[in-house]
Amino acid sequence: MAEADHQLKLVFLPFFSTSHIIPLVDIARIFAIFGVDVTIIATPANAAIFQKSIDRDSARGRPIRTHTVKFPFSEVDLPEGIETFNADTPRDMTYKIHRGLSLLKDQFEQLFQDYQADCIVTDMFFPWSVETAAKMNIPRLIYVGGSRFAHALGHSIEKYEPHTKVESDTDTFVIPGLPDEIRMTLLQVPDSLRTTNEFTYMMKAIKDSERKSFGSLFDSFSVLDGAYLEHYKKVMGTKSWGVGPVSAWANQGEDKAKRGRAKVEEEEGWLKWLNTKTEESVIYVSFGSMNRFPLSHLIEIAHGLESSGHNFLWVVPKKQKGDEGFEFLEEFEKRVKETNRGYVFKGWAPQLLILDHPAIGGVVTHCGWNTVMESVNAGLPMVTWPLFAEQFENEKLLVDVLKIGVAVGCKEWRKWDDFPEEAAVTREEISKAVALLMGDGEEAKERRTKAKELSQEAKKAIEAGGSSYNSVKEIIEEIRSYKRGKVMHEA
Ligand code: UDP
Numbered sequence: 373m374a375e376a377d378h379q380l381k382l383v384f385l386p387f388f389s390t391s392h393i394i395p396l397v398d399i400a401r402i403f404a405i406f407g408v409d410v411t412i413i414a415t416p417a418n419a420a421i422f423q424k425s426i427d428r429d430s431a432r433g434r435p436i437r438t439h440t441v442k443f444p445f446s447e448v449d450l451p452e453g454i455e456t457f458n459a460d461t462p463r464d465m466t467y468k469i470h471r472g473l474s475l476l477k478d479q480f481e482q483l484f485q486d487y488q489a490d491c492i493v494t495d496m497f498f499p500w501s502v503e504t505a506a507k508m509n510i511p512r513l514i515y516v517g518g519s520r521f522a523h524a525l526g527h528s529i530e531k532y533e534p535h536t537k538v539e540s541d542t543d544t545f546v547i548p549g550l551p552d553e554i555r556m557t558l559l560q561v562p563d564s565l566r567t568t569n570e571f572t573y574m575m576k577a578i579k580d581s582e583r584k585s586f587g588s589l590f591d592s593f594s595v596l597d598g599a600y601l602e603h604y605k606k607v608m609g610t611k612s613w614g615v616g617p618v619s620a621w622a623n624q625g626e627d628k629a630k631r632g633r634a635k636v637e638e639e640e641g642w643l644k645w646l647n648t649k650t651e652e653s654v655i656y657v658s659f660g661s662m663n664r665f666p667l668s669h670l671i672e673i674a675h676g677l678e679s680s681g682h683n684f685l686w687v688v689p690k691k692q693k694g695d696e697g698f699e700f701l702e703e704f705e706k707r708v709k710e711t712n713r714g715y716v717f718k719g720w721a722p723q724l725l726i727l728d729h730p731a732i733g734g735v736v737t738h739c740g741w742n743t744v745m746e747s748v749n750a751g752l753p754m755v756t757w758p759l760f761a762e763q764f765e766n767e768k769l770l771v772d773v774l775k776i777g778v779a780v781g782c783k784e785w786r787k788w789d790d791f792p793e794e795a796a797v798t799r800e801e802i803s804k805a806v807a808l809l810m811g812d813g814e815e816a817k818e819r820r821t822k823a824k825e826l827s828q829e830a831k832k833a834i835e836a837g838g839s840s841y842n843s844v845k846e847i848i849e850e851i852r853s854y855k856r857g858k859v860m861h862e863a
Pocket of ligand 1: 390391392394658659660661662663687719720721722723724739740741742743744746
C-alpha cells in the first residue's frame with residue numbers, strides 16, 4: 373500500500389469552552405466513524421466533559437482517543453480545575469484561563485508532531501495553528517462556531533458598514549450583498565463590529581487564519597443554509613463544508629442520554645414529569661452553557677412562563693456563592709410543582725434527550741448555535757431570545773428566513789456576562805411569545821410543520837448520500853490527496 377493510502381491521522385484541538393468543545397468533539401467522533409485515526413487534545417477537566425463518549429466509541433472499535441495535557445494552574449495563579457469557560461467559571465478568572473491556554477501552545481504543537489498528524493482540526497480561537505500546519509506541510513481545518521448565515525451577516529456588516537448610516541440605534545438597515553434581504557438594528561450588532569475593541573482584533577486574526585486554512589467546517593447542512601455556503605466560498609475564497617447536525621450524527625442511542633455531565637438522579641425527576649404530559653405540550657427553556665441571569669431576569673422569566681398558560685421545563689444553572697434569588701426560585705418551583713405546570717431543572721440538563729421527548733413542543737433559546745441545531749434536528753420551533761456572540765444573526769435566520777421562530781423582542785446585544793439592571797425582556801413579552809409559539813393559530817401550525825420538515829432534511833443530510841455525509845467523505849478524500857501530493861513531492 374502506498375504511504376498516502378495508510379490510515380489518515382487527524383488531531384483535534386477544541387477551545388476551552390463547553391459549547392465549543394461539544395460540537396468539535398462530535399465532529400472528531402464522526403471522522404472516527406469513517407475509520408480515520410482520531411486524537412483529541414484536552415486538559416483533564418475539559419476532557420471530563422466528553423471522555424465517556426470517547427470510551428464508548430473506543431469500545432465500539434473506533435480508532436479514537438483523548439490526549440490530556442496538564443493545565444498550568446500555578447503559572448497563572450488559578451485553583452486546580454478552573455480551566456473551562458462556562459456558566460460556573462468565576463468571572464474574575466476568565467483572563468487567567470486565556471493566559472494558561474497561551475502557555476500551552478508549544479505543547480500542542482509538539483503533540484501535532486508526535487501524533488504525526490496528516491491534518492489538524494482546530495477551533496477558530498487558535499488562529500496560530502494555521503502557521504503550525506504550514507510549517508508541518510499539512511492541512512489545517514478550522515472549526516467555526518455559529519452558523520454560515522451569521523458568518524455572512526458579520527462579514528457584510530464589516531465590509532459595507534450599513535450600521536453607520538442609520539439615524540438612530542433602533543432604525544433598521546438592510547445588510548447588503550446577501551442571498552436574502554436581512555434587516556438589523558445598530559443595537560443588535562455585536563460590539564466588536566460596532567466599535568474597535570480587543571475582540572475586533574481577535575476576530576480579524578481569526579478571519580485571517582480562516583482564509584489561509586485548507587478549509588472550514590460548520591455544524592450545518594445544505595437545506596438549512598446552503599445558499600450561504602456558496603456565498604461563503606465566494607467571499608472567503610476557501611473551501612468549506614457543512615457536516616451537521618453533528619450532535620445527532622455522533623450521539624445515537626445511549627450517547628444521547630450520557631452526553632456531557634447529565635446525572636442519572638436528575639434525569640429521573642424530569643423524565644417522570646415529562647412522561648405525565650401530552651404530546652408537544654411542554655416548552656423547553658434554556659440559555660446555554662454560559663448563562664447566569666441576574667434575579668431581575670429570572671423573575672420576569674418565571675412570571676412570563678407561568679402566565680403563558682403552557683407547560684414548561686426550565687433549566688437554570690446550579691446555585692453559586694453570591695447568587696441572589698434562589699429563595700424566589702425555590703418558592704416558584706414549589707408553586708409550579710403543585711399546579712403541575714412546570715419543572716425547574718437545576719444544573720446541567722441532558723438536553724439532547726429532553727428535546728427528543730414527545731412531550732416537548734417548542735424551545736425558548738438564546739439562539740446559541742448548538743441549541744439551534746439540536747432543536748432543528750428534533751423538529752422544534754423556537755422562541756428566540758438572543759443575548760451575545762452571533763445570536764442576533766441566528767435569530768434572523770430562524771424568524772425571517774426559515775420561519776420557525778418567534779422573536780421574544782430582545783433588542784440589545786450585550787457581552788455574555790453583562791446584563792442590564794432591568795430585565796431586557798418583560799414577563800408580558802415572554803408570555804406572549806410562548807403562547808404564540810405553542811398555540812394553535814395558523815402561523816403556529818405552519819411553524820411546526822416547517823420545523824418538522826427541516827428535521828427530516830437534517831436526518832437525510834447525515835445518512836449515506838446526504839449532503840453532510842458526502843462532505844465528510846470529500847474532506848477525507850481531499851486530505852488523502854494532499855498527503856499523496858506531499859509524498860510524491862518528497863520522493
Ligand atoms: N447544554 C446541555 N445541558 C444544559 C445546557 C446546555 O446539554 O443544561 C448543551 C446544549 O445541548 C448545547 C450546548 O450545551 O450543545 C450549549 O451550546 P449553545 O451553542 O446552545 O450555547 P452557548 O453555551 O454557546 O451559549
